[in-house]
Amino acid sequence: MATISSPGVGTNGLDVKNIISQLVALEKKPLDALKLQAATVSTKISAYGQIKSLVSTLQDAASKLTSVTGWNGVTTTSSDSKFVSTSAIGGTLPTSFSVEVQGLAKAQATASAALLPVGGALGAGTLRLELGKWSVAPASFTPSSGQPVDITILASDKLSDVASKINGANAGVTASILTDASGERLLLRGKNTGEEAGFRLSVMEGGDTDPQSAGNTDATGLSRLVAGTTVSQAAANAKATVNGIAVTSATNTFASTVSGVTFKAEQITTAPIEITVAKDEAAIRANIDGFVKAYNAINEILQDATKYDAKTQSAGLLQGDSTAVALQNSLRNAVQSITTGGGVFSRLADVGITQQLGGNLAVDSAKLSKALTESPEDVKNLFRNTGGGKADGIAVQLKALTTNLLSSDGFFKSKDDTLQLNLKRNAQDQNRVNDKVDAFEKRITQRYNALDKQMASLNGLNAYIAQQVTAWNKSNG
Structure with missing residues (x-):
């Protein structure tokens, strides 16, 4: 950066350094707008990163509702697990039976x-x-x-x-x-x-x-x-009865005695132990609630980012961003879609999941419980049917959409590439402004230095002439 050699000396105290500083500040004015633009772009990159994370969470939630395991979960209970403990694999039909243990397995x-x-x-x-x-x-x-x-x-x-x-x-x-x-x-x-x-x-x-x-x-x-x-x-098998029928196992675990159910003899019993297997409706409800929660999280952040507040006359970060609006519409269309593969149910509203003002989903617990009790297979198909096209379940459609959005050449990658390019171009523009300012400061400093020298020389000549005139006047006095 150029510097002035003796600011103001030759110009009778004129603050040349301050003048140059103010002129340079004026030249730098375009940087303020560029820095604001860069900050906005960086904030958008962060916002889209957060939205991407929420879409990934929605994808996981949709995956649970497209998985057979998510719908075939069962619960098992033992009337006294200190004597007989139990578990069952997904898809096991609801059942109940009694177990009595006469002897535990032993090693010789x-x-x-x-x-x-x-x-x-x-x-x-x-x-x-x-x-x-x-x-x-x-x-x-x-x-x-x-x-x-x-x-x-x-x-x-x-x-x-x-x-x-x-x-x-x-x-x-x-x-x-x-x-x-x-x-x-x-x-x-x-x-x-x-x-x-x-x-x-x-x-x-x-x-x-x-x-x-x-x-x-x-x-x-x-x-x-x-x-x-x-x-x-002596080496011995575990001995038990299931509903009065004698069964044995080389270990204390009976893994294939009752289809889909495993029970373990913990102690010799003094009374029958009741084992019950039931469909795990709570797990299904938890998966549906997780799906609704994941969708609402995305909807809320997009709703807030794209809105315009007329009272405060302030716009959200992504207000007017057509790609953000398109993303919001795609997600809403997916949860509002109709499927032909859900039996008696064709849309989420049929099982008590409705869209509220603002776009969030809400669950009518009583209506959903009734649907799961009376038509569990139809509820499952509403979400996970894979017939193709309009026959695809809602969760299948959401999973396909989110997978496409998150792909290596999908929406978020494309949006991030665009924003990163904008940030790069902004940095280049800032560099050009800085280079221009540096060149300007160098030129103006050189000019003021030259002016300062000229003025100093003129001032010196003026003083000399004054001295000569004074001396002449005295000699002629």
Whole structure:
């Protein structure tokens, strides 16, 4: 920026610097309008960003009403969930039944005889673990189809080493050690419950491959782990009755006993537990209310942004913006549309959802509840029917509209591109004004500096002449 060398010196105190400052300020006047325009555009970008977010929320709300899951929700109740808890998948038909629990599922658990000395070596050999089912009378074991797991035990291995090797073998059981006054015991427990999840531990010593031979069951060496073993808990299925009919499950969860319903035995019952499955009307109502709320949020912000207040003579930010008005009309037309796929219902007003003064939607709770009770399928089709064209449900139409608006080449992307371009052009205009002002200031400063020098020179000449005249007058006096 240009500067004046000695402002006002040669011009007898004239405030040249202030004069230049005021002239530059006048040249900068167009910047005020440009900055105001930039601020307005930035505010519009922010406003459209907020509207876009609300449209995305509406899209989510419409999606819930087009989803089968949103309409097929059910509620399940247990008369006492401390004994029997329950759940059901969407679409399960309303039903009720009673459950009594006679026994809970159990995992097999065994304990070896007490071993002494504590911490002593057991002897070399092979432990074999097999999963399968035990029969009580006569006592017999039927191995499952899986392969047995053989575990090599060294002569120096202690009971703690054996337990560690069992736990690392992934043989379907877990091992721990109990130490009491009588010695150490190997405790084994199946990882799974149910009759088919029992197990058998056997020993093979000295190269003998028959676990049932006398040398492998004689309570010497490694066979001490199987001789005298007691079953502290037998593997068992959960046992219950449904409406008096006996049912079993390998776990305490009965997932396929009643179609669509899962119930879990928590405790043995002392009285029948009533299980009830009903359509989840509250969830449907919540989805509809969410849809109405999402639509109203968009309508309110557009209504406020596009209005003109005659009393205050003030216009909303988007008043006169044709694209904002077009967006508002598109959304209103969608919720006012008629569908031929809704059975006895063809428009939202038929189920109690009406448009109020100002465009907001309101829900007549009693009318909607009656429609859901008397014609639930027709209400569902009013929103989510997918017949195409006029047969499409209201939510399907809204979802299609919002998806198009939010697409990578849709309304909001196009509008943002336009506003960003306006902002860029405005910045360029401001730069041009600033460049013009700088050039003007430089020119005017140079001119005033030149004028200042000339005036200083003239003032000096004037003083010299005055001095000469005075001297001449004195000499001729």
